[in-house]
Amino acid sequence: MHARLETLISLRDRQPVEAATAAHVAACAQCAAELRRLTALRAKMASLPAFSPPELWPAIAARRAAAPATPPRWRWGNIAAAGSLAALVLALAASFPQYRTATPATSVMPRTAAGAVPLANLVERSQRLEATLRQLPQRPAVAVVANSAAIDALQSRIQRLDVEIAGNAQEASDHARLQELWSQRVNLLNSLFGVRYAEAVHAGYRATDEQGAL
């Protein structure tokens, strides 16, 4: 009975395998040859020549220069991903002490006679959420692609909002619009925190009440 390909790859990579299997491979000409072939193939792949990229720096520099004036494109697929992920993790995020402090329920936020949350409160809440986000650990070096897509989408949306907010703040003409933009910003930061926190917890992060007291 010969060793499975998966086992031979483990042997090649010096990963632990059953002693009996290792002994068999050492004694079996066919398995030993297959192991040598796998080792040689890995070396051959690693020595494949590199590809030379065309000159892309001018395009990158131009796109970077244009970025503030050109808000990132919003992708509906990312919206859906961000929305569903955010919904899934919101309950989890609510257990984070700083999050509880930074994001009181909307129902307890002070409101104007017209029922809107005052602009100053929205700005303060936004700042507290950003401070809370900064307290989360750095993103894992190897991230789940779906999380990254959602985080990218939320960050892009926030950047786009910031451009709009900056424009409206300079004009100072439409207070209601500004209020609406800040309200959207708070909601997006809430979602972003939810995804980032879920990712951090998945990577082994645990928030403590002591941290919450900071």
Add this chain to the structure above:
Amino acid sequence: MSTFLDIQVPPEWVRLARTGDPGAQQRIYAALARPVYTLLRRLVVRPAVCEELVQEVFLEVLRKLGSFHGTGSFAGWVRSIAVRKALMHLRSPWNAHLVSDSDDCALTDPATAHEEGEDRGGDLERALNALPYLGRSIVWLHDVEGYTHAEIAQLFDRSASFSKSQLARAHQALRAALEPQIGGQVCTLASRH
């Protein structure tokens, strides 16, 4: 092993680039463009898409320089961004219409695979390019870039054993492509151990 491991980007370049110094930003690009493009070509294959992705990678690198704290290799950090961009592209609905979806979520692009292999004259290149995207990505990330099965599992949001089995399947396909006369005998090596 990964060419990224040989690249040393001076911390001073990173510091200057963070302040918006265009010269430092361009030096970082010049140091890393080739390995990033090569990695993308290995994972995504299509040159035009890879050129677009290179731009996306460096735009993100420059935008997020502030989040690099210098605790690990800068080149490694850039590589992680490139891998994420490549996999996002490969799994995107936009890409799905270009390639076919089979039982193991495999996406193959035989036409491109054929062209690429012939252009560079290598059977191995042709065999790699003909692999489904999942197998190709896992083979390259594991065997060349040195990712562990645990890291690959995280990237694909699957288990380490999924990564191991996909790697074995991809190697089986490579063997069949490179040594067709014995490729069909692989199953004799899949008995009990």
